[in-house]
Amino acid sequence: MSNDLKQEPENEQPNDASEQTDADEAIAEKSRTKGTFAWVLVLILLLLIAAAGWVGYRYVYQELLSTNQQLEHQAGQQQKQLEHVQNELQQLSQQQQKLPQQVSQQLDQVADNLRRNVSDQAQELGDLQRSVRSVQAEFAALDVSQATAWRVLEARHLVEQASNKLYIDQQPKLALQLLELADSHLAALNNPAYQAARQAINDDKVVLRSLTTDAHVQVAMELSSLRTQLAEQQWQLSAPTRTLTGNAVSADAPWYERLQASAKTLFDQLIRVQHREKPIEPQLSMAFVELSKQRVLLQLQLAQQAALSQSDALYQASVSEAQRLISEVQTQSDLDLTALKSELDELATQSLEPDLPAQLRSLPVLNRLARALTAGVSQ
Structure with a gap:
């Protein structure tokens, strides 16, 4: 009996040693499993980083290179255009510096022309007055019929001169004075037969007074x-602004949609890729x-x-x-x-x-009267 009791402790010691060995092996196995998982995770992360780098190089970097080349090309063209415009500006500034002198010279020429025109008109008016006085002196020796024909022909001649001054010399005021003188000849006759001619002359005078010179x-x-x-x-240009599209996701969306929206938001904050169907136009300076x-x-x-x-x-x-x-x-x-x-x-x-009328109304009327008088005289 005592021998059995002595053998039991001796048998228990090997069992405890085997259990300790199994535990150590289990711990070692777990450590190896964790190390393998960590290496696999690191390998997966490296593969993901390599894939992201390849995608970035394939799409984002190439797109940025092409966009940069386009911008450099357009910047060069814009620089050439700006140099051309600056040359034009220099030429325009030189012309603008010469412009006041040219304007003053032209104004002096216009003033000289106006003074000459006024002098010529004064001389012409004096000649006309002398001619009128000489004609009036001759008119006193004429009889009534000759006086009537002379006044009608003189009125027709004055209306013709008014038409020439209006349409050739562009002088409505002088034409108006000639029409008033022609109307005075017809008014001196005091004959109702010439009322239509006087009405036509008055109509022309009203039209000429309404012209804005x-x-x-x-x-x-x-x-x-x-x-x-x-x-x-x-002229202020507004600075270009950057707008980000919202990636709002509903609360009941699946987890992968929320994860995709978060990744897209993060990607938009770092890098933004835009596709344009037309060439990129740089902003005006x-x-x-x-x-x-x-x-x-x-x-x-x-x-x-x-x-x-x-x-x-x-x-x-x-x-x-x-x-x-x-x-x-x-x-x-x-x-x-x-x-x-x-x-x-x-x-x-x-x-x-000025908006001139097509023709003076009084001219054809006085032409008919003059032809009638000359026909009666010839008969």
Whole structure:
């Protein structure tokens, strides 16, 4: 009995040693399993990073390279265009420096021409007065029939001269004076047979009084006001803004959709890829916008000079060029130039020449009377 008790402890010691060995092996196995899992996880992460790098290089980096090349090419073209515009600006500035001297010379020439015209008209008026006095002296020796024919023929001649002054010399005031003198000859006859001729002359006088001969001065004043307003305006371009599209996901969405939305939001904050179906256009620089404004001011100054000199062709060409520049700047930027464009459109419809009637009504009437009198005299 005592021998059995002594053998039991001896048998228990090997069992405890085997259990300890199994536990150590289990722990070692778990450690090897964890190490293998960690290496597999690291390998997966490396593969994901390599795949992300390949995708970034294949799509994002190549797209950025092509976009950068396009921007460099367009920047070069824009630089060439800016240099060309700067050369034009230098030429325009030189012309603008010479313009006041040219304007003063032209104004002096116009003033000299006006003085010569006034002197010639005064001399012509004196000749006409002397001719009238000599004719009146001869008229006193004529009989009634000869006086009537002479006054009718003289009235017809004065109306012809008024027509020439109106349509050839563009002098409505002088034409009006000649019509009044022709009407005075018919009024001196005091004959109801010539009432229709006098009515036609009065109708022509009413038309000539309604003509506006200072339209070009009014247009020049409007252009001066428009130039002042444009010079005080500040053409400011708004800076481009970056907008991010929202990636809102509903609360009951699956976990992979929420994970995809979070990844997309993070990707948009880091890198943003845009696809455009048209070439990328660089934003206009402030120097180019200011240069366009100075060119518009120069064209308005040329139009004002053309208005003062009553050069309708130069006026229309300058206003059309200013309209083209305004449209070009408005289409290529976000500037609101609608009011300026509407004022230019209104000025383009203005005419520097007076709206003359097609023909004087009194001329054919007096021609018929003159032919009737000359036919009666010849018979």
